[in-house]
Amino acid sequence: MRRALGLFAFLSFIILLLAVAISLRPFGEPPHAEMDTYFIEHAQEEASANNVVTSVVFDYRGFDTLGEATVLFTAVSGVLMALRHYGGKEK
């Protein structure tokens, strides 16, 4: 009984994957995305930077970068707080 159930789940999963693979969009033709187009067309004048990725990371999504920097800050403070006792008088 369990083997039959397993075989059934296996086959249905394979059929699902095949169906998804057949219905994929052709390569290089992404679905319509207004936001991408906006970034590519306006980033140079709004953020005045050639690197659109940087203008997304530091300008349009600046809060995310602030969180990342906070994660690193917390990690470094934790390591130094836990280990400064063993590391001699440094830091």
Next chain:
Amino acid sequence: MTTTIIRTTTKILAPLILVFGSYIILHGHLTPGGGFQGGAVFASGLALLIVANNKEKVKELFDKVPLTQLESLGALGFLGIGALGLMGYTFLKNVIANSGLLFGAPTPKGINPGYLNTGGTLSYLNIFVGTKVLAGLTSIVLIFFLILRREKDEW
């Protein structure tokens, strides 16, 4: 632990790695990379310098480097640049872009060779994040090195 090979290689490679890290940080708004990546490259150069020297030399070298202060300066600078946007706009708004200040020159639209004096707050944020990442990673490497190089009787 440090052989002649490592020391000689470090003498040649470390300046190049440090310069390359600074380049990635400063050109973050023009070329791939940015504060995080450039800071990591810079910190790897400093880690090479740490590994290639013995403990006394490292202590002498890094005693005067304010790593924890640099880390805090990076975080506070990021917040300060973000707070500049509160003058009439929102937090982290790019107020320096197209304003004519340092890093404030406008970028010509379309394909251009890339000018260093552009980017607005992006360039400042890249520099501050780079400072923060290089100080943080270097202080972690430094403290692990100092722990591993302790003599037995120091425990």
